Amino acid sequence: MSLSTARSARVFSAGGHCFTWVEVVEWARARGHWPALQQRVGALLVRERELVEAGALPDAAQAQAAADSFRHRHNLLTADQLEKWLQRHDVTVDEWKGEMLRSLLEPSGDAAGVSPDVVERACWVHGICSGQLAAYAHTMAEEIAVHLRDQPLTLSPDELAALPEERERFCSDQLRREALTAEITDNQVGWTRLDLRRLIHSDEMVLREAALCVRLDGRALADVANTAKAELREISLLLDDAEPSLRTRLLAASPGELIGPVATDSGHQLILVVRRVAPSLDDTMVRRRAEETVIRRALAAEVNRHVNWHERL
Structure with missing residues (x-):
């Protein structure tokens, strides 16, 4: 053609x-x-x-x-x-x-x-x-x-x-408060905000050793990261946006819980759950997602x- x-x-x-x-x-x-x-x-x-x-x-x-x-x-x-x-x-x-x-x-x-x-x-x-x-x-x-x-x-x-x-x-015109509130109510689980600290390394065994240092010796994740020469990242995300391999484990995780090591698209990770925040209109990340969802649905209609x-x- x-x-x-x-x-x-x-x-x-x-x-x-x-x-x-x-x-x-x-x-x-x-x-x-x-x-x-x-x-x-x-x-x-x-x-x-x-x-x-x-x-x-x-x-x-x-x-x-x-x-x-x-x-x-x-x-x-x-x-x-x-x-x-x-x-x-x-x-x-x-x-x-x-x-x-x-x-x-x-x-x-x-x-x-x-x-x-x-x-x-x-x-x-x-x-x-x-x-x-x-x-x-x-x-x-x-x-x-x-x-x-x-x-x-x-x-x-x-x-x-x-x-x-x-x-x-x-x-x-679609961004009425009642519409946004209803959207958040329908997404109470998936829009839970998680503040995470992630330790990333290409070698799973390095992270296994790091996990033992945190769990058994009570060392801080940042301290372990320096020793292991691993990358430490802090991130906030909504549960729905977590990688599929992590979503189920994050769903049940409590603040302070250490998850992993787990294999993800970006390498092996050790993840500390710092905070869980229930979705509300006062949360900028959640409000933005609610606005995007309401607008997308109205335009699609x-x-x-x-x-x-x-x-x-």
């Missing part, structure tokens, strides 16, 4: 109008998102070139891990499924591999020296593979759906320019009411 064909594919329809990837990109351009994406992607291309010249690109194992993670997220388990997905979105295998590699990089500070055509093409590949284009489409659909609550869609320049403010006003999707995003 050519780029022109891929971009002309229907994404969603609403208010008697059909919107393709062309309109989604133009929407992102008008909102300032596309120029920002061009800057980032251009800087990533520059960084890739610098690392190629220095012979310092991520190794094949890291690139393969990024590719495997992508395929898992998109349920592209066979080579045939991946090939069809890429063809449908006008992305070549080599472009996809390049995107997987760049997903491991941090952009350089300068995007100069990269051809605008190269950047534009790389933005399409990045937008499709990263899900950024899908995110643009969802926000665009939300703006249009909110507008359609009260009036038809004409697509006049003034109307389109006013859509972001309409969406923002709609979101603000309007999109479901007014938008028909043609792309599976």
Whole structure:
């Protein structure tokens, strides 16, 4: 499939109008998102070139891990499924591999020296593979759906320019105290805030020894961290946001309890539960989560009411 064909594919329809990837990109351009994406992607291309010249690109194992993670997220388990997905979105295998590699990089500070055509093409590949284009489409659909609550869609320049403010006003209107309180009541367990102190080391046996020092000798975790040359981090999180391997153990843990060592995505950890805080509107972290949840649900309801999707995003 050519780029022109891929971009002309229907994404969603609403208010008697059909919107393709062309309109989604133009929407992102008008909102300032596309120029920002061009800057980032251009800087990533520059960084890739610098690392190629220095012979310092991520190794094949890291690139393969990024590719495997992508395929898992998109349920592209066979080579045939991946090939069809890429063809449908006008992305070549080599472009996809390049995107997987760049997903491991941090952009350089300068995007100069990269051809605008190269950047534009790389933005399409990045937008499709990263899900950024899908995110643009969802926000665009939300703006249009909110507008359609009260009036038809004409697509006049003034109307389109006013859509972001309409969406923002709609979101603000949802944040009534009673709605937030009800959301917190429904999430009393999952939104419990946990203040944790985490000891991290690549060697599980080092953490086992550290755990004995804390449990049997009564040493402070910070003191043990220095002895074990382990990383000590303090973090606050909601129970729902804990890694799945930790969530069940944290659910029943009391303040002062030491958990682990446990294997997590970020290495072996020894975790001290410093504090448990029941969710309330006075907790900034909980209030933010309640606001996000209420707004997300309200927007989804309007999109479901007014938008028909043609792309599976």
